[in-house]
Amino acid sequence: MQQFSLENQSAYHQWRTRKLRNYPTCTEQLIVDIRNPYQLTQEEKNSLLQLCEKANLAIYRARHGDLQDKNVVTAIARQLGLIHMDANFCADRDRISSIQVLREGSASSYIPYTNRPLNWHTDGYYNRDAQRIRAFLMHCVRPAESGGENTYLDPEILYILLRDQNPGHIEALMDPEAMTIPPNPENSERPDLETTGPVFAIDRSTQTLYMRYTARSRNIQWKDSPACTRARSALQELLNDNTYRFRHCLQSGEGVICNNVLHNRTMFADKPRSGRLLYRARFYERVSSPDPANGMAHTDDVVAE
Numbered sequence: 001m002q003q004f005s006l007e008n009q010s011a012y013h014q015w016r017t018r019k020l021r022n023y024p025t026c027t028e029q030l031i032v033d034i035r036n037p038y039q040l041t042q043e044e045k046n047s048l049l050q051l052c053e054k055a056n057l058a059i060y061r062a063r064h065g066d067l068q069d070k071n072v073v074t075a076i077a078r079q080l081g082l083i084h085m086d087a088n089f090c091a092d093r094d095r096i097s098s099i100q101v102l103r104e105g106s107a108s109s110y111i112p113y114t115n116r117p118l119n120w121h122t123d124g125y126y127n128r129d130a131q132r133i134r135a136f137l138m139h140c141v142r143p144a145e146s147g148g149e150n151t152y153l154d155p156e157i158l159y160i161l162l163r164d165q166n167p168g169h170i171e172a173l174m175d176p177e178a179m180t181i182p183p184n185p186e187n188s189e190r191p192d193l194e195t196t197g198p199v200f201a202i203d204r205s206t207q208t209l210y211m212r213y214t215a216r217s218r219n220i221q222w223k224d225s226p227a228c229t230r231a232r233s234a235l236q237e238l239l240n241d242n243t244y245r246f247r248h249c250l251q252s253g254e255g256v257i258c259n260n261v262l263h264n265r266t267m268f269a270d271k272p273r274s275g276r277l278l279y280r281a282r283f284y285e286r287v288s289s290p291d292p293a294n295g296m297a298h299t300d301d302v303v304a305e
Protein backbone atom coordinates (compact mmCIF):
# COMPACT_ATOMS: atom_id res chain seq x y z
CA MET A 1 0.00 0.00 0.00
CA GLN A 2 3.03 2.20 -0.49
CA GLN A 3 1.20 4.17 -3.19
CA PHE A 4 -1.08 5.70 -0.57
CA SER A 5 1.78 6.86 1.64
CA LEU A 6 2.34 10.58 1.21
CA GLU A 7 6.07 10.05 1.74
CA ASN A 8 6.42 7.61 -1.13
CA GLN A 9 6.02 9.74 -4.21
CA SER A 10 7.48 7.27 -6.67
CA ALA A 11 5.14 4.43 -5.64
CA TYR A 12 2.23 6.86 -5.92
CA HIS A 13 3.23 8.01 -9.40
CA GLN A 14 3.71 4.46 -10.66
CA TRP A 15 0.29 3.44 -9.35
CA ARG A 16 -1.30 6.65 -10.69
CA THR A 17 0.08 6.00 -14.18
CA ARG A 18 -1.22 2.42 -14.15
CA LYS A 19 -4.61 3.49 -12.80
CA LEU A 20 -5.20 6.17 -15.41
CA ARG A 21 -3.86 4.16 -18.37
CA ASN A 22 -6.84 3.01 -20.46
CA TYR A 23 -9.28 4.17 -17.80
CA PRO A 24 -12.85 3.98 -19.19
CA THR A 25 -13.97 7.28 -20.67
CA CYS A 26 -17.73 6.71 -20.96
CA THR A 27 -20.45 4.64 -19.31
CA GLU A 28 -20.85 2.45 -22.41
CA GLN A 29 -17.38 1.01 -21.72
CA LEU A 30 -18.59 -0.23 -18.32
CA ILE A 31 -21.52 -2.23 -19.67
CA VAL A 32 -21.34 -6.00 -20.05
CA ASP A 33 -24.15 -7.84 -21.81
CA ILE A 34 -24.94 -11.08 -20.03
CA ARG A 35 -27.03 -13.90 -21.39
CA ASN A 36 -28.06 -15.72 -18.21
CA PRO A 37 -27.40 -13.98 -14.88
CA TYR A 38 -27.80 -17.27 -13.02
CA GLN A 39 -24.94 -18.81 -14.97
CA LEU A 40 -22.41 -16.29 -16.23
CA THR A 41 -20.08 -17.44 -18.96
CA GLN A 42 -16.36 -17.25 -18.22
CA GLU A 43 -16.09 -14.36 -20.64
CA GLU A 44 -18.92 -12.40 -19.00
CA LYS A 45 -17.47 -13.00 -15.57
CA ASN A 46 -13.99 -11.95 -16.67
CA SER A 47 -15.34 -8.75 -18.19
CA LEU A 48 -17.21 -7.81 -14.99
CA LEU A 49 -14.22 -8.63 -12.78
CA GLN A 50 -11.77 -6.76 -14.98
CA LEU A 51 -13.96 -3.65 -14.99
CA CYS A 52 -14.23 -3.79 -11.20
CA GLU A 53 -10.47 -4.21 -10.99
CA LYS A 54 -9.88 -1.20 -13.25
CA ALA A 55 -12.66 1.20 -12.32
CA ASN A 56 -14.18 -0.41 -9.21
CA LEU A 57 -17.44 -0.45 -11.14
CA ALA A 58 -19.27 -2.50 -13.78
CA ILE A 59 -22.79 -2.49 -15.18
CA TYR A 60 -24.44 -5.67 -16.45
CA ARG A 61 -27.28 -5.80 -18.90
CA ALA A 62 -29.30 -9.01 -18.70
CA ARG A 63 -32.07 -9.77 -21.15
CA HIS A 64 -33.15 -13.31 -20.29
CA GLY A 65 -33.93 -15.36 -17.20
CA ASP A 66 -36.10 -14.33 -14.29
CA LEU A 67 -34.95 -10.74 -13.82
CA GLN A 68 -37.72 -9.79 -11.36
CA ASP A 69 -36.80 -12.39 -8.77
CA LYS A 70 -34.59 -11.28 -5.89
CA ASN A 71 -32.55 -14.44 -6.31
CA VAL A 72 -30.96 -12.83 -9.31
CA VAL A 73 -29.05 -10.54 -6.93
CA THR A 74 -27.50 -13.30 -4.84
CA ALA A 75 -26.89 -15.41 -7.94
CA ILE A 76 -24.81 -12.75 -9.69
CA ALA A 77 -23.09 -11.67 -6.49
CA ARG A 78 -21.94 -15.18 -5.57
CA GLN A 79 -20.38 -15.68 -8.97
CA LEU A 80 -18.25 -12.59 -8.35
CA GLY A 81 -17.17 -13.59 -4.85
CA LEU A 82 -19.70 -11.47 -2.94
CA ILE A 83 -21.10 -13.63 -0.15
CA HIS A 84 -21.51 -11.89 3.19
CA MET A 85 -24.33 -9.38 3.19
CA ASP A 86 -24.85 -6.49 5.56
CA ALA A 87 -28.29 -6.12 7.09
CA ASN A 88 -29.76 -2.75 7.91
CA PHE A 89 -33.13 -2.19 9.43
CA CYS A 90 -34.68 -1.13 6.13
CA ALA A 91 -33.58 -4.35 4.44
CA ASP A 92 -35.95 -7.24 3.96
CA ARG A 93 -35.42 -10.49 5.89
CA ASP A 94 -33.11 -11.80 3.21
CA ARG A 95 -30.88 -8.71 3.76
CA ILE A 96 -31.71 -7.38 0.30
CA SER A 97 -33.35 -3.96 0.28
CA SER A 98 -36.22 -3.21 -2.06
CA ILE A 99 -35.54 0.41 -2.95
CA GLN A 100 -38.84 1.99 -3.91
CA VAL A 101 -41.06 4.85 -2.82
CA LEU A 102 -42.73 3.91 0.46
CA ARG A 103 -45.78 5.80 1.67
CA GLU A 104 -45.80 4.37 5.20
CA GLY A 105 -43.64 2.49 7.69
CA SER A 106 -40.41 3.40 9.42
CA ALA A 107 -38.31 3.44 6.25
CA SER A 108 -40.63 5.85 4.43
CA SER A 109 -38.97 8.90 5.98
CA TYR A 110 -35.53 7.99 4.61
CA ILE A 111 -34.54 9.63 1.38
CA PRO A 112 -33.64 6.39 -0.46
CA TYR A 113 -37.29 5.35 -0.04
CA THR A 114 -38.66 8.58 -1.47
CA ASN A 115 -38.39 10.01 -4.98
CA ARG A 116 -36.11 12.80 -3.79
CA PRO A 117 -32.55 13.25 -5.02
CA LEU A 118 -29.79 11.50 -3.10
CA ASN A 119 -26.58 13.40 -2.55
CA TRP A 120 -23.08 11.96 -3.04
CA HIS A 121 -22.14 9.23 -0.59
CA THR A 122 -20.56 5.84 -0.18
CA ASP A 123 -22.81 3.17 1.32
CA GLY A 124 -22.60 2.44 5.03
CA TYR A 125 -20.64 5.59 5.91
CA TYR A 126 -22.25 5.32 9.36
CA ASN A 127 -21.10 1.72 9.85
CA ARG A 128 -18.34 0.75 12.22
CA ASP A 129 -15.14 -0.74 10.79
CA ALA A 130 -16.26 -4.31 11.47
CA GLN A 131 -19.24 -3.73 9.16
CA ARG A 132 -17.44 -1.97 6.37
CA ILE A 133 -19.41 -2.11 3.15
CA ARG A 134 -16.82 -2.99 0.55
CA ALA A 135 -19.17 -3.69 -2.35
CA PHE A 136 -22.77 -3.37 -3.36
CA LEU A 137 -24.99 -4.60 -6.14
CA MET A 138 -28.08 -2.76 -7.33
CA HIS A 139 -30.42 -4.53 -9.72
CA CYS A 140 -33.19 -2.72 -11.56
CA VAL A 141 -36.57 -4.41 -11.81
CA ARG A 142 -38.39 -1.29 -13.04
CA PRO A 143 -37.02 2.18 -13.80
CA ALA A 144 -38.97 5.32 -12.98
CA GLU A 145 -41.10 6.99 -15.62
CA SER A 146 -38.51 9.77 -15.67
CA GLY A 147 -35.41 10.59 -13.64
CA GLY A 148 -33.74 8.31 -11.09
CA GLU A 149 -30.39 8.50 -12.84
CA ASN A 150 -27.27 7.61 -10.87
CA THR A 151 -23.83 9.14 -11.21
CA TYR A 152 -20.81 7.15 -10.03
CA LEU A 153 -17.25 8.13 -9.20
CA ASP A 154 -14.39 5.79 -8.39
CA PRO A 155 -12.90 6.85 -5.00
CA GLU A 156 -9.38 6.03 -6.26
CA ILE A 157 -9.84 8.64 -8.98
CA LEU A 158 -11.03 11.18 -6.44
CA TYR A 159 -7.97 10.38 -4.32
CA ILE A 160 -5.72 11.11 -7.33
CA LEU A 161 -7.49 14.38 -8.16
CA LEU A 162 -7.22 15.56 -4.56
CA ARG A 163 -3.61 14.48 -4.08
CA ASP A 164 -2.57 16.14 -7.34
CA GLN A 165 -4.23 19.35 -6.18
CA ASN A 166 -2.75 19.31 -2.69
CA PRO A 167 -1.36 16.32 -0.75
CA GLY A 168 -2.45 18.18 2.40
CA HIS A 169 -6.06 17.38 1.43
CA ILE A 170 -5.28 13.67 1.64
CA GLU A 171 -3.57 14.08 4.99
CA ALA A 172 -6.62 15.92 6.35
CA LEU A 173 -9.06 13.37 4.99
CA MET A 174 -7.05 10.48 6.44
CA ASP A 175 -7.27 12.04 9.89
CA PRO A 176 -8.97 9.47 12.18
CA GLU A 177 -11.21 12.26 13.50
CA ALA A 178 -12.16 13.76 10.14
CA MET A 179 -15.85 12.84 10.11
CA THR A 180 -18.24 11.98 12.93
CA ILE A 181 -21.79 10.73 12.60
CA PRO A 182 -23.43 11.42 15.95
CA PRO A 183 -26.33 9.31 17.18
CA ASN A 184 -29.56 10.86 16.05
CA PRO A 185 -32.99 9.31 15.60
CA GLU A 186 -33.39 11.14 12.29
CA ASN A 187 -29.97 10.21 11.11
CA SER A 188 -29.45 7.64 8.36
CA GLU A 189 -30.23 3.99 8.72
CA ARG A 190 -28.32 3.50 12.00
CA PRO A 191 -29.88 6.02 14.36
CA ASP A 192 -28.23 4.71 17.53
CA LEU A 193 -24.64 4.68 16.36
CA GLU A 194 -21.89 7.24 16.73
CA THR A 195 -18.96 6.69 14.41
CA THR A 196 -15.84 8.76 14.06
CA GLY A 197 -13.29 8.00 11.40
CA PRO A 198 -11.34 9.12 8.37
CA VAL A 199 -12.74 9.73 4.90
CA PHE A 200 -9.89 7.87 3.21
CA ALA A 201 -8.34 4.88 4.94
CA ILE A 202 -6.21 1.93 4.04
CA ASP A 203 -8.32 -1.18 4.43
CA ARG A 204 -5.70 -3.53 5.86
CA SER A 205 -7.66 -6.71 5.24
CA THR A 206 -7.93 -6.08 1.51
CA GLN A 207 -4.89 -3.83 1.07
CA THR A 208 -6.98 -1.28 -0.78
CA LEU A 209 -8.13 2.30 -0.36
CA TYR A 210 -11.41 2.64 1.50
CA MET A 211 -13.64 5.71 1.37
CA ARG A 212 -16.32 6.75 3.82
CA TYR A 213 -18.22 9.87 2.83
CA THR A 214 -21.51 11.68 2.73
CA ALA A 215 -22.16 15.09 1.25
CA ARG A 216 -25.15 15.63 3.53
CA SER A 217 -24.54 18.42 5.98
CA ARG A 218 -27.23 17.74 8.58
CA ASN A 219 -26.19 15.55 11.49
CA ILE A 220 -22.59 15.24 10.37
CA GLN A 221 -19.70 16.73 12.34
CA TRP A 222 -16.52 17.51 10.49
CA LYS A 223 -13.25 18.06 12.28
CA ASP A 224 -12.93 21.73 13.05
CA SER A 225 -9.55 22.47 11.49
CA PRO A 226 -8.59 24.72 8.57
CA ALA A 227 -6.95 21.80 6.72
CA CYS A 228 -10.07 19.64 7.05
CA THR A 229 -12.37 22.46 5.95
CA ARG A 230 -10.18 23.13 2.90
CA ALA A 231 -10.00 19.45 2.00
CA ARG A 232 -13.74 19.01 2.36
CA SER A 233 -14.53 21.92 0.11
CA ALA A 234 -11.98 20.75 -2.52
CA LEU A 235 -13.62 17.32 -2.40
CA GLN A 236 -17.09 18.79 -2.87
CA GLU A 237 -15.96 20.89 -5.82
CA LEU A 238 -14.34 17.89 -7.49
CA LEU A 239 -17.44 15.75 -7.01
CA ASN A 240 -19.46 18.25 -8.95
CA ASP A 241 -16.92 18.93 -11.66
CA ASN A 242 -14.65 16.25 -13.06
CA THR A 243 -14.55 14.21 -16.25
CA TYR A 244 -14.30 10.78 -14.60
CA ARG A 245 -17.91 10.54 -13.47
CA PHE A 246 -20.21 7.95 -15.07
CA ARG A 247 -23.89 8.69 -15.46
CA HIS A 248 -26.40 5.94 -16.00
CA CYS A 249 -30.09 5.34 -15.50
CA LEU A 250 -30.54 1.63 -14.84
CA GLN A 251 -33.16 -0.06 -17.03
CA SER A 252 -35.07 -3.29 -16.35
CA GLY A 253 -32.64 -6.20 -16.12
CA GLU A 254 -29.61 -3.99 -15.65
CA GLY A 255 -27.56 -3.69 -12.52
CA VAL A 256 -24.47 -2.08 -11.11
CA ILE A 257 -21.76 -4.00 -9.27
CA CYS A 258 -19.08 -1.99 -7.54
CA ASN A 259 -16.52 -1.71 -4.79
CA ASN A 260 -18.68 0.83 -2.96
CA VAL A 261 -17.94 3.74 -5.27
CA LEU A 262 -19.30 7.23 -4.65
CA HIS A 263 -22.76 7.69 -6.10
CA ASN A 264 -25.76 9.97 -6.13
CA ARG A 265 -29.27 9.85 -7.61
CA THR A 266 -31.49 12.39 -9.31
CA MET A 267 -35.11 12.82 -8.29
CA PHE A 268 -37.67 10.83 -10.22
CA ALA A 269 -41.33 10.53 -11.13
CA ASP A 270 -43.09 7.17 -11.02
CA LYS A 271 -45.81 5.68 -13.15
CA PRO A 272 -49.06 5.42 -11.14
CA ARG A 273 -49.08 1.71 -10.31
CA SER A 274 -45.66 0.45 -11.27
CA GLY A 275 -43.06 2.56 -9.54
CA ARG A 276 -39.30 2.39 -9.71
CA LEU A 277 -38.01 -0.77 -8.01
CA LEU A 278 -34.38 -1.65 -7.40
CA TYR A 279 -32.98 -4.47 -5.31
CA ARG A 280 -29.84 -3.60 -3.40
CA ALA A 281 -27.45 -5.86 -1.52
CA ARG A 282 -24.40 -4.68 0.41
CA PHE A 283 -21.40 -6.88 1.04
CA TYR A 284 -18.44 -7.04 3.40
CA GLU A 285 -16.18 -8.36 0.62
CA ARG A 286 -14.86 -6.56 -2.39
CA VAL A 287 -15.53 -7.94 -5.84
CA SER A 288 -12.96 -10.70 -6.42
CA SER A 289 -9.86 -9.90 -8.37
CA PRO A 290 -9.56 -11.62 -11.71
CA ASP A 291 -7.04 -14.43 -11.73
CA PRO A 292 -4.39 -13.57 -14.30
CA ALA A 293 -4.05 -17.26 -15.19
CA ASN A 294 -7.60 -17.97 -16.29
CA GLY A 295 -9.70 -15.04 -15.20
CA MET A 296 -11.39 -17.02 -12.43
CA ALA A 297 -12.47 -15.21 -9.30
CA HIS A 298 -10.62 -16.03 -6.09
CA THR A 299 -13.70 -17.36 -4.35
CA ASP A 300 -11.99 -20.22 -2.53
CA ASP A 301 -10.93 -18.07 0.38
CA VAL A 302 -14.41 -16.67 0.91
CA VAL A 303 -16.25 -18.78 3.45
CA ALA A 304 -19.88 -19.33 2.61
CA GLU A 305 -22.42 -18.82 5.37
Ligand SMILES: [Fe+2]
Residues within 6 Å of the ligand: 121, 122, 123, 263
Ligand atom coordinates in the same frame (compact mmCIF):
# COMPACT_ATOMS: atom_id res chain seq x y z
FE1 LIG B 1 -26.17 4.42 -1.73
